[in-house]
Amino acid sequence: MPHFGTKARLIFFGNERIATATTTTNPILKMLIDEGYDVAAIVLHHTFAISRNQRELEVLNLANAYDIPVHYPEKLSELHDTLAAYQADAGVLVAFGKLVPESTIALFPHGIINIHPSALPKHRGPTPVESVILDGSSETAVSIMALAREMDAGPVYAQSPIQLTGAESKQELAGQLLEVSAKSLQAVLPQILSGDCVAQPQDEDHATYDELIEKQDGILDATKPAARLEREVRAFLGWPGTRTSLGSVDVTITKAHVSEIESELSIRCGDGNYLAIDMLKPAGKKEMPVQAFLAGYKHKL
Amino acid sequence: MKKEDIITLPNAHLRQKSSRVHVITDDTKKLIEDMTSAALDWETSRPHEISAALAAVQIDRLEKVIIVRADFDDKHNTEFVPLINPEIVKTEGEPVVIQAEGCLSVKHVYGNVPRYPKIRVKALDITGQEVRIKAEGFMAMLLQHEIDHTNGTVFIDHIKDSPEAFYRLDDSGELEPLDYKESIENNATLWD
Numbered sequence: 001m002p003h004f005g006t007k008a009r010l011i012f013f014g015n016e017r018i019a020t021a022t023t024t025t026n027p028i029l030k031m032l033i034d035e036g037y038d039v040a041a042i043v044l045h046h047t048f049a050i051s052r053n054q055r056e057l058e059v060l061n062l063a064n065a066y067d068i069p070v071h072y073p074e075k076l077s078e079l080h081d082t083l084a085a086y087q088a089d090a091g092v093l094v095a096f097g098k099l100v101p102e103s104t105i106a107l108f109p110h111g112i113i114n115i116h117p118s119a120l121p122k123h124r125g126p127t128p129v130e131s132v133i134l135d136g137s138s139e140t141a142v143s144i145m146a147l148a149r150e151m152d153a154g155p156v157y158a159q160s161p162i163q164l165t166g167a168e169s170k171q172e173l174a175g176q177l178l179e180v181s182a183k184s185l186q187a188v189l190p191q192i193l194s195g196d197c198v199a200q201p202q203d204e205d206h207a208t209y210d211e212l213i214e215k216q217d218g219i220l221d222a223t224k225p226a227a228r229l230e231r232e233v234r235a236f237l238g239w240p241g242t243r244t245s246l247g248s249v250d251v252t253i254t255k256a257h258v259s260e261i262e263s264e265l266s267i268r269c270g271d272g273n274y275l276a277i278d279m280l281k282p283a284g285k286k287e288m289p290v291q292a293f294l295a296g297y298k299h300k301l
Numbered sequence: 302m303k304k305e306d307i308i309t310l311p312n313a314h315l316r317q318k319s320s321r322v323h324v325i326t327d328d329t330k331k332l333i334e335d336m337t338s339a340a341l342d343w344e345t346s347r348p349h350e351i352s353a354a355l356a357a358v359q360i361d362r363l364e365k366v367i368i369v370r371a372d373f374d375d376k377h378n379t380e381f382v383p384l385i386n387p388e389i390v391k392t393e394g395e396p397v398v399i400q401a402e403g404c405l406s407v408k409h410v411y412g413n414v415p416r417y418p419k420i421r422v423k424a425l426d427i428t429g430q431e432v433r434i435k436a437e438g439f440m441a442m443l444l445q446h447e448i449d450h451t452n453g454t455v456f457i458d459h460i461k462d463s464p465e466a467f468y469r470l471d472d473s474g475e476l477e478p479l480d481y482k483e484s485i486e487n488n489a490t491l492w493d
Contacts, residue, residue, distance in 0.1 A: 001446045001456075002344075002403045003353035003373040003439075004411075004470060036474070087377045089348075109345065190472040193348035 008089040008193050009038040011108070012068075014096035015059040018117050019129035020213070021238025022174045024058050027182040028094050028115065033066055035186060040086045042070045043079065045098045076104045083107050089193060093147055094181070102149050110193055112147035115185065117177040119159060120145065121207035124152035129174050131210040132164065133235035136227065139163050140173075142181040144188055146199045153207070155199030157192055160184040169237045213240060218252075220244035226258040226273035233275075247301035254287050255279035265290050302339040304346060308361045309406045310455065311490050318453045319356075319363040321386050325429050329366065333383045333427070336360055336368050341379055343405055349474030351376045352405065354443050356450030359406050367447040373439075384424035384432070387448050393419035399442040401468055401476055402456055410484075410491065411468040411476060414459045416442040457491055 010032060016024040032039055042063050063070045073079040076098075084107050091112035093100065105112050118128035119141035125131075132140040141161045148154035160180050164173070191197035218240030220229060233242045233256045241252040244267070255278040259266060266274040281287040282297065308314060322329055339360050340352035353373040357366040367387055371380035396415035403411040419437045422444050426432050436444050446456055460466040464481035471477045479485060 001354045001443055002347065002350040002405060003370070003443075004350040004403065004474065007474060008348045009376070187472070190348050190474070195346055 007036045007038055008110075009040050009086065011041050011043060011083060011086060011088045011091045012039055012059075013043045013091055013093035013100070013112065015044060015057055016094045016178055017058075017174075018095045018177060019127070019170050019174045022129075022171050024174075024178060026058055026062055027178050028092070028185060029059060029062055031182040031186050032092065032189075033062065035189075037189075039066070039068055040088055041083070042068055043076075043083070043096075044070060044072050045096060047097070076101055080104065080107070091147070092185070094178075099149070099151060100147055105147055105149075113157070113185070113189070113192060114145050114147040114152075114154065115181045116143045116145060116152050117174070117181065118143060119161070120152060120156055121202040121204065123210055124207055125210040126212050127210045129170055129177065130213055130235040133168070133170060133173065134228075134231050136166070136231055137164060138166070140177070142177055142184055144181070144185055144192075145202075153202060153204075155201045157197050157199045158184055158188045167234075169234045171237065215240045218243050220253070220267070222267055222275075223270040225271035226269035226275045227271075229267075229269055229275045230256050230258050246297075249297050249300050250283040251293075252281045252283075253277050253279075254281055264294060302335045302342070302360060304339060304343040306335075306339050306360050307343060307355075307405050308359060309408055311493050312361075312406075314358060314361055314363065315406055315450070315455055316453045317358070317363060319358050319365045319451045321365050322425075325385060325425070325427065329364075329385070330427065332357060332360075332362055332364065332366060333368060333381075336366070336383075337379075337381050340368065340381065340405070344376065349470065350403070354381075354447050355405065356447045358450050358453075365451040367444075367451065369443065369447070373443075383427050384422070384434075385426070385429075387422055387424035387444070387451065389420050389445070389448055390423045390433075391421040392417040399438060402442065402446055403470070404446070404456055407455060407457060407491070409469055410457065410479065411470060412457055412460050413463075413466040413468075414442075414446075414456050416445045420444060422448070461492075 012029055016026045090108050090110035093112050093114045120143040123131050139161055141159045143156050144158045145156045146154040162180055188197055218236050220242050233253050236242050243252050256275050259274045259276040262274055263276040266276040269275055277290050279289055336355050340355045344352045354369045357364045365386045368381040368383050372378040396417055398413040398415055401411045401413050420441045422434045424432055467479040467485050468476040469479050
C-alpha cells in the first residue's frame with residue numbers, strides 16, 4: 001500500500017534575481033514551499049554573500065521563515081558530500097550565476113532543473129531579460145530545462161511564451177518572467193519527477209548567445225538609432241543605466257520615447273530621429289520628470 | 302525486482318487466498334528481499350507517494366508474507382519489517398474511514414475504505430518467533446489492507462457499491478473524486 005502526501009525533496013540553487021538591478025519576491029521558491037515540496041537546503045554562490053553593495057538577499061527571508069539551511073560554497077565540488085547527504089530527488093536552479101559541475105548534477109536522480117528566462121535556444125547566456133528588450137522582440141518565453149554542463153544547452157522540458165508590449169523595463173519584465181516561471185514549473189514539475197515529461201534537445205543550429213553587459217555600455221552613444229537608444233533606457237535601467245551629459249550636467253535617462261521632431265529635451269540620434277527624454281536622474285539627485293529638471297537646470301544646459 | 306514485477310488488476314491472483322508459510326527458509330528470505338526491491342523501485346517513479354507496505358501476492362507469490370515500512374514518512378529510510386502469516390486476532394470499535402488508501406496493484410484508483418481503528422495482529426518474525434502487534438490509525442489501516450491481500454481481498458472490494466468512495470491522485474498529489482459511473486462501476490479491469 002502506498003502512503004501518499006509525501007512530496008519530493010529538492011535543493012534550491014540561486015536567488016531568482018534573473019537580471020542586474022532587480023529585486024525578487026522569490027515566487028519560484030515560494031511556490032515550491034507552498035506546494036509542499038521538501039526544500040532541504042538553499043545553495044548560493046559565495047560571491048553573493050560578499051557583494052560590494054551588500055544588497056540584502058531576498059531568498060534569506062524565506063530560508064529564515066521556513067528554517068531552511070543555506071550554503072555558500074566557493075566551489076560546488078567542496079559541497080559534494082553535504083549535498084549528497086540530503087538525498088534530494090532533484091535540484092531547482094534559478095539565476096545561480098555560475099556553471100555547475102557534472103558531479104553536482106549527478107547527485108540528483110532527476111538532475112537539476114533549470115529555469116532560463118528566454119525562448120531557448122535563443123538568448124543563452126547571462127542577459128536574456130535585457131537582450132530581448134534590446135532586440136525589440138515582440139515575444140519571449142521561459143524555458144524549463146535539464147541543467148547540462150555547457151551553459152544553457154540542456155534539453156528543454158517546457159516553454160511558456162510571454163508577449164512583450166515594447167514599453168516594459170527590465171525590472172517589469174523580470175518580475176513577469178518569474179511569475180510565469182513559477183506557474184509553469186508548478187504544472188510541469190510533478191511530471192518531470194514522475195518521468196512523464198521528457199526533455200527535448202535544443203536545436204543547436206539556432207542557438208544564440210548574449211554577451212555580458214558592462215558598465216561602459218551605459219554611456220549613451222548618439223550615433224545609434226533613436227529606437228535602439230530607447231530600448232537601452234529600458235534594458236539598462238538601474239544598471240548600468242543610460243548616461244550622458246546635457247550641457248554641464250551628468251544625467252541618467254530613466255524614461256524616454258522616440259520622436260521624429262525635436263522636443264523640450266531631446267537628443268538627435270544617428271538615424272535622424274530624436275530620443276525625447278521623459279524622466280531622468282541628474283548625478284547625485286533623485287529621479288525627476290523632464291519639466292522639473294528644466295525648471296532647475298535650464299541655466300546649466 | 303523492479304516495479305514491473307508488481308502484478309496489477311485484472312490479474313486474478315490478487316483475488317486468491319495465499320497459503321501459510323510452514324517453514325521459514327532461505328527462499329522466504331529471498332522473497333522478502335524481492336518484495337523490498339520491488340517496493341522501492343515502484344516509489345522512484347512516484348513523486349507524491351512512498352511504498353508503505355507490500356504483500357507477497359503483489360509480486361505474484363501466493364504466500365502469507367507482508368512487509369511494512371519502518372518509517373512511512375521518510376522516503377530515505379528504506380527499511381521494511383517483514384511479517385509472516387499475519388492475522389488479526391482482535392478488533393476494537395466500529396469500522397471508520399481513516400484516510401483514503403491506494404494500492405500498488407490497483408492503478409490510478411484510491412478509495413475511502415472503512416477500517417477498524419484499533420487492531421491486534423499476530424505474526425511470525427523472520428526468525429520464526431511469534432510477534433504480537435497493537436496498531437491504531439494509519440498503521441491499523443495498513444495492516445488490514447495487507448492482511449486482506451493474503452486472503453485474496455483487494456481494497457476496492459470493500460467499497461464496490463459506494464459511488465462516493467473513489468478518488469484519483471492528480472498531478473500535484475491531491476485527491477480528486479472519480480466519476481463512479483464512468484470510471485468505476487463497469488470498469489472490467491477492476492472487477493473481472
